[in-house]
Amino acid sequence: MAMRRWLILLVFLAATTTLASPQQTVSVVLNGTGGRQPRLAVPDFTLAAPDADLTTAAATVAEVLWKDLEFEEEFYVIPPDEVRKVPSAASAEALPTAQWAALGADYVLLASAKRTGADLTLDLHVIGVSGDRLRKDEFPRQFGCQMSDLRTCAHTIANRLHKELRNVDGVAMTRLAFVSDRGGAHVPGGIDRGGKEVYIADYDGANPQPVTANHALNMMPTWSPDGRLLAWVSYAAGNQDIYVKSIYEVRQWRPAGGTAAIANLSPAFSPDGTQIAFVSGRDGTYQIYVVDTDGKTPPRRLTAGRAYEGVPTWSQNGAQIAFTSDRLDPTTPRLFVMNADGTSPAVVPDTLRADRPSWSPLGDKIAFTCGATAPYNICAFDTHTNQVQPLRAPDGFSSEQPVFSANGRHIAFKTNRWGKDQIAIMDLKGNIQRQITNAGTNTFPAWSRSKG
Amino acid sequence: VPPPVPVASPVSVDPLTSMAVDDVNRASLLKPVFYLYDSDQLDDAARQTLSENSQVLRKYASWVVTVEGHCDERGSAEYNLALGDRRAQTARNYLVSLGVPADRVRTVSYGNEFPFDPGHDEAAWAKNRRAQFMVTAK
Numbered sequence: 001m002a003m004r005r006w007l008i009l010l011v012f013l014a015a016t017t018t019l020a021s022p023q024q025t026v027s028v029v030l031n032g033t034g035g036r037q038p039r040l041a042v043p044d045f046t047l048a049a050p051d052a053d054l055t056t057a058a059a060t061v062a063e064v065l066w067k068d069l070e071f072e073e074e075f076y077v078i079p080p081d082e083v084r085k086v087p088s089a090a091s092a093e094a095l096p097t098a099q100w101a102a103l104g105a106d107y108v109l110l111a112s113a114k115r116t117g118a119d120l121t122l123d124l125h126v127i128g129v130s131g132d133r134l135r136k137d138e139f140p141r142q143f144g145c146q147m148s149d150l151r152t153c154a155h156t157i158a159n160r161l162h163k164e165l166r167n168v169d170g171v172a173m174t175r176l177a178f179v180s181d182r183g184g185a186h187v188p189g190g191i192d193r194g195g196k197e198v199y200i201a202d203y204d205g206a207n208p209q210p211v212t213a214n215h216a217l218n219m220m221p222t223w224s225p226d227g228r229l230l231a232w233v234s235y236a237a238g239n240q241d242i243y244v245k246s247i248y249e250v251r252q253w254r255p256a257g258g259t260a261a262i263a264n265l266s267p268a269f270s271p272d273g274t275q276i277a278f279v280s281g282r283d284g285t286y287q288i289y290v291v292d293t294d295g296k297t298p299p300r301r302l303t304a305g306r307a308y309e310g311v312p313t314w315s316q317n318g319a320q321i322a323f324t325s326d327r328l329d330p331t332t333p334r335l336f337v338m339n340a341d342g343t344s345p346a347v348v349p350d351t352l353r354a355d356r357p358s359w360s361p362l363g364d365k366i367a368f369t370c371g372a373t374a375p376y377n378i379c380a381f382d383t384h385t386n387q388v389q390p391l392r393a394p395d396g397f398s399s400e401q402p403v404f405s406a407n408g409r410h411i412a413f414k415t416n417r418w419g420k421d422q423i424a425i426m427d428l429k430g431n432i433q434r435q436i437t438n439a440g441t442n443t444f445p446a447w448s449r450s451k452g
Numbered sequence: 453v454p455p456p457v458p459v460a461s462p463v464s465v466d467p468l469t470s471m472a473v474d475d476v477n478r479a480s481l482l483k484p485v486f487y488l489y490d491s492d493q494l495d496d497a498a499r500q501t502l503s504e505n506s507q508v509l510r511k512y513a514s515w516v517v518t519v520e521g522h523c524d525e526r527g528s529a530e531y532n533l534a535l536g537d538r539r540a541q542t543a544r545n546y547l548v549s550l551g552v553p554a555d556r557v558r559t560v561s562y563g564n565e566f567p568f569d570p571g572h573d574e575a576a577w578a579k580n581r582r583a584q585f586m587v588t589a590k
Contacts, residue, residue, distance in 0.1 A: 191586075217565055263537070265533065266530065331490055356528065444529075
């Protein structure tokens, strides 16, 4: 056992030394007093020649931007009720800085909006209100927005603010995929059964739209690293098979070669997007295989034996794959890690019952569904400390199917706390920040790593 | 006046042979078998049911059936897909051991996606832990 623990440690040392966050070496541009997060006020935008459309558009951008900033927690965003106590100002010179400082603000985001033809132009400034940053403009930027896509405009601004002022890669332009029965589809056949389709939505749940319309049972969507391909599992042809689709084109294919006798499930793209690891029953029990994304070469088997292996997830450098296996006990799948070629599989210490692991893009954590019986929790294995921690205190509800955001700072997951299963997002301390879905039953979240 | 055309005696026609596959499945000629919690083992009742199902498959020798493995709602979705596969495999293996040709019996796992009974108690769960038999070709 001691030897096995050492092996695990060595495996993770090798993995994590190459995965240090690039953000650690770059100084942060903008700070709050005493090194705490900066406190930012976002007053209503100033409008040039306001009409109803401009007023609504500016309010939409402001609201979405406010939520994006609050979500990433790089700024403490002062609540709107507090902000409205301070008189508005159209310019940095007119800003009542003493009143803002008294309210506890470090900076004020000043924005003015005007119509330019069919579009909206936003002038932004982030102005310091006290000390040596008094009236300094940290963010003199102009943005052109399409009136038809104001949410994207706000997300773009949020990403720029996070990158330029906090050196953080925000996720405001990423998307979530999930599976939902909201369309009320029925599977054709002699027995009445409900279908589930794959949907995609903005990362905040806005703009949900179906990706499949095959009236079958679909599940387990996952994104390619560039956000342009979606892979998922469908029973559309009878047995489970993996489908891959370009979300910008009509192209769709089945790289794993499923048949009525061969089930394929749990796809996971490699970090370079060229391969898909997946589970298949082609050799009797469920084993893990890898196939080229284009499906042009036959799948290669990675795991050996007769146990049931499940749900592969790649390390960000592509060198390793975490998965579940019941090889130690047929009723208790545990978390394992192996090299991406299938060599050196080893159980992760202290993970009792594990399901659906997800490796953080930062490389430092593997989140998974934990617990022997419901209510389930989400646990995280820390590859630096070799410790396993539950992320949420028990509250009687299940949290399952974790998946990390692109910057590793949040986890989307499935929970039954609102009655039916819904998708929600928590931070890494287990605080639930958002309910993403509410129509129908929604499961199997997947979070894109880029805009696509 | 032409002579009356003789018609086949209705007694000699088995309605199942002319029925569409969906209607055959609605008629539920093949009975489900049930499992204990978190188990893929066949008990005596399950073996008896499978024996009866093998008789039906012997009579309708062209039918191809899919054994569906199902689970109750306890257990995570991915775990239940594996458990459902195990259940379907044990049922299939027993049918094959009774002489049903292996190439006429396929398996599929639905995990906990299609409960028989939508309830949330043991009475419902007991009905949902099952292998169900669907005719997929005649």
